[in-house]
Amino acid sequence: MTSLERALTAINLGIPDRVPVDLHNFCVAAEMMGGSYKDIFTDGKKIAQSQILAWEEFRHDVLLVEVGTTTTAEAVGCKVQYRGHDAPVVTEPLLDNLKDVDKLKVPDPYRSGIQMREMLKAVRILRDKLADKVFIMGRADQGPFVLAAQLRGYDNFLMDLAERRNIKLIHKLLDFCCQVIIRYVLALIEAGAHGSSIGDSAAGPDVVSPAIYKEFAFPYERKLIQKLKDKNVIMATHICGNVDSIIEEMVATGSKIIEIDHKTDLKKAKKAARNKTCLLGPIDTERLRRGTPDEIDKLCRKAIEIAAPGGGFILGPGCAMAGDTPLENIHALVDSARKYGVYR
Numbered sequence: 001m002t003s004l005e006r007a008l009t010a011i012n013l014g015i016p017d018r019v020p021v022d023l024h025n026f027c028v029a030a031e032m033m034g035g036s037y038k039d040i041f042t043d044g045k046k047i048a049q050s051q052i053l054a055w056e057e058f059r060h061d062v063l064l065v066e067v068g069t070t071t072t073a074e075a076v077g078c079k080v081q082y083r084g085h086d087a088p089v090v091t092e093p094l095l096d097n098l099k100d101v102d103k104l105k106v107p108d109p110y111r112s113g114i115q116m117r118e119m120l121k122a123v124r125i126l127r128d129k130l131a132d133k134v135f136i137m138g139r140a141d142q143g144p145f146v147l148a149a150q151l152r153g154y155d156n157f158l159m160d161l162a163e164r165r166n167i168k169l170i171h172k173l174l175d176f177c178c179q180v181i182i183r184y185v186l187a188l189i190e191a192g193a194h195g196s197s198i199g200d201s202a203a204g205p206d207v208v209s210p211a212i213y214k215e216f217a218f219p220y221e222r223k224l225i226q227k228l229k230d231k232n233v234i235m236a237t238h239i240c241g242n243v244d245s246i247i248e249e250m251v252a253t254g255s256k257i258i259e260i261d262h263k264t265d266l267k268k269a270k271k272a273a274r275n276k277t278c279l280l281g282p283i284d285t286e287r288l289r290r291g292t293p294d295e296i297d298k299l300c301r302k303a304i305e306i307a308a309p310g311g312g313f314i315l316g317p318g319c320a321m322a323g324d325t326p327l328e329n330i331h332a333l334v335d336s337a338r339k340y341g342v343y344r
Contacts, residue, residue: 019341044121075113127192138193143200195234206241
């Protein structure tokens with residue numbers, strides 16, 4: 001099987017020749033390129049170059065193409081700070097008052113925000129170079145809940161949820177965020193991505209209660225995913241931390257792939273996902289950064305033993321890897337799928 005065939009088989013809950021591998025490695029790829037992350041993350045050619053360089057080193061099956069967590073926020077109008085050796089961050093929210101949600105405009109991905117335009121350029125380059133070889137996941141950045149928090153400011157948004165004074169405006173903001181993400185996803189697919197993904201980590205139990213997730217995040221994740229599913233778009237969803245208490249709802253969004261962190265009970269996640277969705281993860285990024293190849297090998301073998309049976313599993317980090325993650329540890333992750341992940 002090619003990497004593309006292997007990934008698609010796992011995503012569609014079939015049995016590939018072996019467990020496919022994803023690397024959440026945009027910072028690692030930038031580090032391998034050398035120079036400033038800002039120079040790479042604002043240049044589509046360099047984004048693509050960094051991903052190709054990493055693929056030539058590791059030969060993983062899924063390219064998760066992204067430049068951090070600020071792409072959609074920047075396109076809508078938030079101020080973003082670019083950093084030399086780290087992902088960019090939002091420095092100023094856009095909505096001082098929730099009532100201003102009516103003034104927001106869904107951005108044109110081809111004309112809005114440096115990152116969004118350059119990401120589309122990068123995906124087009126990767127399509128031309130590798131589309132018949134590997135699965136290209138053009139990440140659509142943040143989910144509706146997190147994008148809403150970025151636009152409003154995290155503290156303000158969480159206070160809005162706690163006070164419950166402007167429920168209609170909160171839902172209007174979340175619906176707007178859905179529209180932004182859907183528009184960007186469709187542009188990424190048009191550019192040549194085989195699928196897309198969102199991260200909605202501030203909606204997880206490490207930040208808000210499961211009740212808040214079920215009321216304010218789940219309905220919009222499901223709405224977004226179902227609208228894209230109607231257009232035959234493969235979507236993945238990621239929430240950092242322990243999602244044991246919301247894993248059933250995450251599966252119920254209809255997402256083809258659920259990306260899980262190492263804190264989540266893998267056995268519980270596998271039970272919830274079986275015959276419904278593909279799991280991706282869950283190797284601890286801190287151990288990838290600080291551990292040894294032998295330790296990574298053991299973690300991967302255990303994950304494969306739990307999640308690989310019956311198919312529907314892609315091995316990878318539980319979240320984005322730090323740029324200084326040792327290459328030998330990443331090689332250990334990739335190699336473990338070849339050693340322990342063969343289906344017979």
